[in-house]
Structures are given as C-alpha cells and as structure tokens.
Amino acid sequence: MFRLLPDLKSKGVMGINRRNREYILKNNPRRNYVLVDDKLETKKLALAHNIGTPELYGEIHYQQQIQHFEELVKGRDTFVIKPARGSGGGGIMVIREVGPMGYVMSNGRVLSVEDMHFHLSNILSGLYSLSGLRDKVIIEQCIELSPIFKNVSYKGIPDIRLVVYKGVPVMAMLRLPTVSSAGKANLHMGGIGVGIDMATGQTLNKGVRYNNFIDRHVDTGAKLGAIDIPDWQQCMRLAAKFSDIVGMGYIGVDLILDQTFGAMMLEVNARPGISIQVANRAGLLPRLDLIDENKAYDLPFEERIAFATKHFAAPATTQAE
Amino acid sequence: MWFKKILSDKVFFRAAFLVTLGVALVAFRVVGLGFPILPDDKIESWHVEIKYSIQPGTSSAEAPVNVRMFLPQTTRGYAIVDENFITNSYGLTTAVMPKTQNRVAEWTRKKDTKARQFYYRAILYKSQAVTDGSEKPVVPVNTLQYGTPAFNEQADKDVVYGELREIIEELNNKFSAPEKMILGLHQTILNSQDSPRIKLFKDYFEPQSTAHLMVQILRHAGMPIRVANGVELHNNQHHVSLEQRLELFKDGSWHGYNPKSQKFDDNADWMVWWVGSAPIVQAENATVTETNVSYKRHVESQLTEAIWKGSPVKELAYKFSVFSLPVEVQLLFVSLFMLPLGALVVAIIRQMIGIVTFGTFMPVLVALALRETMLVPGLMMFGFIIFLGTITRGYLSHLQLLMVPRLTAILVVVVGCIYLLSILAFMTGMQSGLSMSLFPIVILTMMIERVSITIEESGLRDAMVASAGSLFVAVVSYFVMTNHYVIYWISTFPELLLIVLAACLLLGRYNGYKLMEYYRFRMLAAKG
Numbered sequence: 001m002f003r004l005l006p007d008l009k010s011k012g013v014m015g016i017n018r019r020n021r022e023y024i025l026k027n028n029p030r031r032n033y034v035l036v037d038d039k040l041e042t043k044k045l046a047l048a049h050n051i052g053t054p055e056l057y058g059e060i061h062y063q064q065q066i067q068h069f070e071e072l073v074k075g076r077d078t079f080v081i082k083p084a085r086g087s088g089g090g091g092i093m094v095i096r097e098v099g100p101m102g103y104v105m106s107n108g109r110v111l112s113v114e115d116m117h118f119h120l121s122n123i124l125s126g127l128y129s130l131s132g133l134r135d136k137v138i139i140e141q142c143i144e145l146s147p148i149f150k151n152v153s154y155k156g157i158p159d160i161r162l163v164v165y166k167g168v169p170v171m172a173m174l175r176l177p178t179v180s181s182a183g184k185a186n187l188h189m190g191g192i193g194v195g196i197d198m199a200t201g202q203t204l205n206k207g208v209r210y211n212n213f214i215d216r217h218v219d220t221g222a223k224l225g226a227i228d229i230p231d232w233q234q235c236m237r238l239a240a241k242f243s244d245i246v247g248m249g250y251i252g253v254d255l256i257l258d259q260t261f262g263a264m265m266l267e268v269n270a271r272p273g274i275s276i277q278v279a280n281r282a283g284l285l286p287r288l289d290l291i292d293e294n295k296a297y298d299l300p301f302e303e304r305i306a307f308a309t310k311h312f313a314a315p316a317t318t319q320a321e
Numbered sequence: 322m323w324f325k326k327i328l329s330d331k332v333f334f335r336a337a338f339l340v341t342l343g344v345a346l347v348a349f350r351v352v353g354l355g356f357p358i359l360p361d362d363k364i365e366s367w368h369v370e371i372k373y374s375i376q377p378g379t380s381s382a383e384a385p386v387n388v389r390m391f392l393p394q395t396t397r398g399y400a401i402v403d404e405n406f407i408t409n410s411y412g413l414t415t416a417v418m419p420k421t422q423n424r425v426a427e428w429t430r431k432k433d434t435k436a437r438q439f440y441y442r443a444i445l446y447k448s449q450a451v452t453d454g455s456e457k458p459v460v461p462v463n464t465l466q467y468g469t470p471a472f473n474e475q476a477d478k479d480v481v482y483g484e485l486r487e488i489i490e491e492l493n494n495k496f497s498a499p500e501k502m503i504l505g506l507h508q509t510i511l512n513s514q515d516s517p518r519i520k521l522f523k524d525y526f527e528p529q530s531t532a533h534l535m536v537q538i539l540r541h542a543g544m545p546i547r548v549a550n551g552v553e554l555h556n557n558q559h560h561v562s563l564e565q566r567l568e569l570f571k572d573g574s575w576h577g578y579n580p581k582s583q584k585f586d587d588n589a590d591w592m593v594w595w596v597g598s599a600p601i602v603q604a605e606n607a608t609v610t611e612t613n614v615s616y617k618r619h620v621e622s623q624l625t626e627a628i629w630k631g632s633p634v635k636e637l638a639y640k641f642s643v644f645s646l647p648v649e650v651q652l653l654f655v656s657l658f659m660l661p662l663g664a665l666v667v668a669i670i671r672q673m674i675g676i677v678t679f680g681t682f683m684p685v686l687v688a689l690a691l692r693e694t695m696l697v698p699g700l701m702m703f704g705f706i707i708f709l710g711t712i713t714r715g716y717l718s719h720l721q722l723l724m725v726p727r728l729t730a731i732l733v734v735v736v737g738c739i740y741l742l743s744i745l746a747f748m749t750g751m752q753s754g755l756s757m758s759l760f761p762i763v764i765l766t767m768m769i770e771r772v773s774i775t776i777e778e779s780g781l782r783d784a785m786v787a788s789a790g791s792l793f794v795a796v797v798s799y800f801v802m803t804n805h806y807v808i809y810w811i812s813t814f815p816e817l818l819l820i821v822l823a824a825c826l827l828l829g830r831y832n833g834y835k836l837m838e839y840y841r842f843r844m845l846a847a848k849g
C-alpha cells in the first residue's frame with residue numbers, strides 16, 4: 001500500500017496525544033500530581049518510605065529566609081540548589097566549592113553572595129516553575145558520581161530515566177549531559193540519550209542526540225554502548241516501588257548513581273517524554289500492551305521486576321556487542 | 322475495525338448529536354426564515370438624518386410653538402423601513418397631506434422659551450419601483466391659464482403676464498411635446514440669464530430655483546408639473562443641500578427633469594422628499610436656526626431584508642438572533658464568536674500538526690490584536706516590539722529585579738515602543754499604527770517574558786522556533802477569523818458554535834500521531 005507518511009503504528013510508537021489520552025489521563029489521578037510536581041513533596045515521600053534520595057540540607061519558602069541561606073549551607077562544600085517545581089532542569093545550580101569569592105558552580109562560574117540571593121529569589125517568585133506560581137528552593141546533597149560514568153559525562157550529572165507503567169518498569173535510558181546542553185541531561189536541550197536493555201542493564205550500541213544516532217560521546221569521545229549500569233535490578237525496584245507509593249500509573253522516574261550510596265531517586269515526572277523510544281529504537285506501545293494483556297500489574301512486586309527483565313529485553317539489533 | 326470503534330464511542334455520538342442540532346438550527350434559519358446561506362445579494366439601504374434647531378420667539382413666550390417638517394416618503398426607488406424621531410418633550414403627530422401626498426411631521430408645545438434640537442432618522446432601502454398607484458397631477462386651480470379670456474385680459478394690462486403670454490407663445494410655436502417645451506424654456510433661461518424678461522420673472526415669482534421658476538411659468542400653460550424637493554443619494558454626505566427638480570405628469574406617473582443634466586432621467590438615486598415650494602422646516606412662533614441633512618449608505622445583506630419582512634409569527638426566532646441587539650453589541654458578539662473559532666484553529670494545529678507555540682491561547686489573542694492593526698503592519702510592529710522588549714528584558718535581568726516589578730518595567734517599555742511607533746506612523750502618513758488598542762500590550766508583555774525565559778532556559782533556537790510557531794498559528798487564525806464568509810456564517814448562524822463544540826470533543830479524543838511526530842520518529846518507522 002502506498003504510504004504518504006512513515007508507518008509508526010506497526011512499530012508501536014507512542015505519540016504525545018496517545019500518551020496523554022490513553023496513559024496519563026487514565027492512570028495519573030490529578031490529586032496525586034502535587035506529589036511529583038513538587039520535588040520537595042517527592043523527596044519527603046521517598047524519605048518516609050526508605051527510598052534512597054539525596055540528603056535534604058534545607059528548604060527556603062519565603063523571600064525573608066534568603067537572608068539565612070548562608071546558615072543553611074554552613075559547613076557544606078558542595079550542594080545543589082533547585083526549584084521544587086522546576087521543569088526541564090531549569091534553575092538547577094550545582095555548587096562545587098564555597099570559596100572566598102563566592103560559590104563556585106560545576107561549570108567553573110563563580111557566583112557572588114548577591115548573585116546567589118538573586119537566583120534564590122527568582123526561584124521563589126516562580127521563574128522556573130511550571131505555571132509561574134510561587135515556588136520553593138531545595139538545597140540538597142550533591143552526589144558523588146559513580147566512576148562508571150566518568151568517561152561519558154561532561155560537566156554535569158548523567159541520570160537514568162525509567163518509565164514505569166502500573167508498577168512495572170517498561171523502558172529506560174541513560175541521559176548524558178553535553179557542553180551544549182549546559183550540564184543538563186535533558187534531551188531536547190542537546191543531551192544524549194542512550195537506551196538501556198531492561199534485561200541486562202547494559203546500554204545499547206547507539207545513543208541519540210538531536211534525533212541523530214551516535215556511537216560516541218560528542219565531548220569526551222567515549223563509546224556510549226555496553227556500559228553496565230551497576231545494580232540494575234535495584235534501580236528497577238526503586239522506580240517500581242516509588243510508582244506504588246505515589247499512586248500514579250504512568251510515570252518517569254529519574255535516578256542517579258552515587259559512588260557510595262548507589263541508586264538514588266532524584267525526581268519523578270508525571271508526563272514522561274516520548275523521546276525515550278528513539279533512544280531505545282523501540283516503541284512503547286507493544287510493551288504497555290503486553291503488561292495489560294498479561295495483567296502484569298497484579299503480580300507481586302518481585303515478579304513485576306522479573307516480568308520486565310524477561311519481556312523487555314532490547315532487540316538484538318540494538319544490543320551492544 | 323476503526324468504524325466499529327467509532328460507533329461504540331459515546332463521545333462520537335455526542336458530537337454527532339451536536340452537529341445534527343447545529344445543522345438543523347441553521348437549516349431552520351435558512352429554509353424557515355429565509356436567511357441567505359451566502360453573504361452575497363447585497364441590497365442598499367440608506368440612513369437619512371435631519372437635525373434642526375429652533376429658537377422660540379422670546380416676545381411670544383406664551384404662544385404655542387409649532388414646527389412642521391416634511392418627511393421622506395415611500396416613492397419609486399425607495400421604501401422606508403424604519404423611522405425615529407427625537408421629540409424633545411414636544412408632542413408629535415404625523416400626517417399625509419391629501420392634495421400633495423406629502424408626509425408631514427408636526428412638533429407642538431404649548432409654550433417654550435428654550436432653544437431646541439430636533440432629530441429625525443429614516444432607514445430607506447432601495448427597491449424596485451414602489452408606486453402606490455395614487456399619483457395624481459396636482460395643478461393649482463388659481464393659476465390663470467394661457468389662452469383663457471381672463472389671462473388675455475390680465476396680459477394686456479400687466480407687463481408680467483404680457484411677457485408670460487409671449488414666452489408661452491414662442492414655446493408653443495417651436496415645440497409640441499411638453500418635454501421639449503420644458504427643455505426649450507430651460508435653454509432660454511440659461512442663455513438669457515440677464516435679459517430683462519427673465520429678471521422680471523425672477524422678481525415677480527421669487528423662485529427658489531430654476532426648476533421652481535420653470536414650474537411657475539409653465540403652470541400658466543396648463544402643464545401638469547410640480548416642484549419636487551429631494552436628494553440624490555450617493556456616497557455618504559453631511560450637510561446636504563436639498564435639490565429642487567421639476568416633475569412632469571405623464572402616462573400616469575411623475576417624471577423628473579434634472580436641471581443639472583438638462584435631461585428627463587428617472588434617476589434611480591433620486592429620492593423625492595416632498596413636493597411644492599415650501600421649505601422643509603417651518604416654525605410658528607419660533608425661528609429655525611439651523612437645518613442639517615445628512616445621509617449614509619449601508620450595504621446590507623438580504624438578511625436585513627429577511628428580518629424586515631419577518632412576520633410576527635417568526636418574530637421570536639429573530640429575537641434569538643444577534644440582530645435583535647444594538648449595533649455595538651452585535652459587533653462585540655461577532656468578535657466573541659470568533660474567539661472559539663480561533664481557539665479551534667490553535668487546537669487543531671497543536672494536536673494534529675504539533676507546532677510549538679508560547680502558551681495555549683496566546684496565538685488567538687495575537688490574532689485578535691492583528692484584526693485591529695491589519696496583518697503586515699501588525700506583524701512588523703509585533704516583531705519590532707518583541708525584539709526591543711527582549712533586549713530590554715535581557716538588560717533588566719542583569720539588574721536582578723523581582724519578577725512582578727520586572728514585568729511592569731517591560732510593560733513600560735512596550736507602551737513606550739507603541740507610543741514611538743504611533744508617532745512615526747503618523748509622521749510617515751501611515752495610520753494603521755494608531756489603531757492599537759489596550760489589550761495587545763499585555764499580550765506583548767507576557768510574550769516578551771516567555772521569549773526571554775525560553776532563551777535563558779532552552780536557548781535562542783527554541784525561543785525562535787516557538788516564536789515563529791506562535792506567529793504562524795496567529796496568522797492562520799487571523800485568516801480564519803477575518804474571512805468574510807466565516808464572519809458572516811458565525812454571526813448569522815451562531816448555532817454553528819455547536820459544530821465547533823463537536824469538533825472540540827472529537828479533537829479531544831484524537832490519539833493519533835501529530836504530523837511533526839512522523840518526522841521526529843522517522844527513524845523508528847517500519848521499512849517498506
């Protein structure tokens with residue numbers, strides 16, 4: 001048959017409209033959004049259920065509290081500032097060192113105390129929040145990146161995005177910051193996405209950046225494929241467990257790997273992007289349908305992880321050698 | 322199969338119900354009430370206004386003030402469909418004079434000392450020859466007729482009548498047809514303006530116009546003629562001076578002679594207001610200080626006619642149309658009805674094509690603003706202001722201002738830009754820059770803020786893409802919202818909004834791919 005447009009349907013590619021209509025609207029109850037949209041709430045929920053997350057150093061709710069920022073970070077050399085309701089990594093600031101000139105950011109820029117206060121004030125007034133509403137500032141532990149990522153990260157922290165459907169991990173990718181993404185791991189800002197084989201926790205043979213497939217990291221030149229994510233089963237457990245706790249059926253869980261503490265949950269997205277399909281060169285729909293057909297969501301916790309391991313292995317053509 | 326899925330969909334049925342209801346209501350208006358489907362078939366209507374002022378005589382403050390004014394009448398060419406009077410606490414009566422068929426309005430008040438303004442407006446529409454068949458020649462009986470002994474006797478002793486006899490004899494010898502005679506007399510008058518004979522006639526008859534003079538002379542020849550006062554309606558005009566024409570009764574109706582063109586032309590634009598030589602406004606115990614006649618053309622659709630002709634049974638249906646509202650409110654509703662359509666365009670483009678825009682409805686608001694500024698100047702102005710505003714915003718972010726004061730600062734810059742542009746536009750003779758209303762300013766401010774934040778967060782490229790997307794969507798909805806047919810349909814058949822609603826329901830259920838996703842995921846597509 002003559003086709004005017006590429007055949008995405010038979011590959012099970014999920015479009016935004018389908019994601020919104022069939023998965024987000026049906027599985028994510030509105031009242032639970034606050035638990036994931038506000039990262040402070042997410043963090044507190046995770047802490048209450050013993051889910052690993054970077055340590056909370058402090059929080060700022062009102063403009064007046066900015067004066068006491070120095071006390072909150074007293075004795076801390078490294079920490080991360082972020083807006084509780086930020087989106088797309090906006091407003092996140094990683095401080096590597098507190099020097100006499102001020103705060104040294106991960107990219108080497110030095111912020112004066114005044115600059116820092118302005119940034120905090122901007123966050124509070126909602127500059128980075130989803131709807132421009134008043135926001136809160138989170139000050140948290142800056143993780144020590146697992147050495148496994150040393151070669152593929154450049155001035156930023158790679159994270160792992162796991163899509164979880166009704167408590168079953170579905171698809172995952174490793175997101176790597178680049179110079180042009182300004183240290184953020186966001187794909188549409190120039191970060192690199194590398195699919196992860198759900199069965200083995202190993203990255204696929206190619207990464208994707210701006211819709212182009214690449215073999216090597218654009219900045220470091222290191223190979224993107226065949227990176228074994230340490231403790232992969234634990235990563236999946238973490239994501240699945242949080243999905244159970246938060247009561248949302250279709251979420252993206254962002255994890256980071258700390259040198260000492262292992263997998264930690266960074267944040268949760270109630271509207272996970274669909275670019276993960278490009279990174280994995282596979283559509284989401286066949287996997288989601290498989291979960292529904294087998295009622296995998298009714299399985300006990302450990303069996304759900306096993307289900308994902310068994311059924312969502314990467315196609316052989318995309319696996320790293 | 323896909324159609325089975327559709328048939329089992331509740332929303333589909335709801336949408337189908339809405340569409341059916343909408344189509345049925347439109348059909349009722351078209352078939353039952355005669356609303357035209359297409360906005361052509363224009364007919365002309367005219368708003369004729371007369372405003373006059375009076376000053377009651379101060380000495381006779383106790384005497385009743387009485388003002389009489391001739392009213393336009395339904396004659397050949399024009400039909401009166403609506404009239405308004407402002408009576409100004411005077412009693413008002415209207416009447417048709419039995420002899421001349423003139424319509425007269427009479428304002429009266431027992432006593433009055435104040436200067437007053439009166440106002441009359443008529444809506445006339447051009448129609449095919451409207452004659453009521455009651456037209457009769459009116460010849461004053463007290464005129465001495467040429468050829469009668471009384472006339473000859475008078476002519477022998479009175480120099481005026483002697484000259485009258487001579488000129489009528491000359492005309493009778495030269496011409497046989499009355500039209501020719503009228504033309505001949507007109508020629509004579511024109512060629513010998515300063516001759517003693519014409520001067521004599523002018524002194525004796527004190528005519529208001531050449532036509533009046535001709536009527537005075539030719540009446541003595543027993544010709545069925547009269548003076549008609551009226552206006553030729555073309556274009557829009559203020560401070561119109563009423564013209565006088567001569568009319569000849571022939572073959573059962575009156576035919577106008579236009580002294581300007583020196584022709585008998587039953588000009589379709591000519592509207593007879595009243596006949597006779599009396600002035601349009603006459604006052605007793607008061608002085609008419611000012612009279613002002615103006616008229617304005619309206620091109621209205623057949624729709625207006627359909628409403629005018631509406632029978633009482635149908636009246637309720639008309640009450641539920643926009644046209645029962647005052648004109649300004651009608652215009653407001655036309656804009657309001659456009660809004661959902663523009664929003665539908667945005668929804669289609671966002672859901673089915675996937676163009677990135679700033680905000681959801683910002684493009685619709687921009688399109689609404691473009692309706693006022695016109696497309697190209699509006700876009701240029703928007704581009705310029707957003708460019709300047711973004712630069713200013715970049716500078717302001719170095720000053721580390723809080724958000725709300727910063728937004729206000731941008732607002733100041735935007736207003737300043739519009740002020741400058743308006744002055745520039747005025748100096749270069751372009752007027753369109755001045756038609757900027759209040760609300761695009763806020764839209765521009767918000768857009769500048771969004772552009773700046775996008776530049777900071779996602780880079781210049783993303784900001785350019787979203788700006789271009791927003792403007793593109795705005796232009797598309799502008800074209801939809803300014804489309805002649807779309808405006809006509811939505812304002813005439815507001816029930817079409819039900820179909821828009823149905824489209825929204827269906828669009829809300831659309832879970833297929835966006836056009837842009839075919840590009841985004843092209844590497845994942847199945848081969849072959």
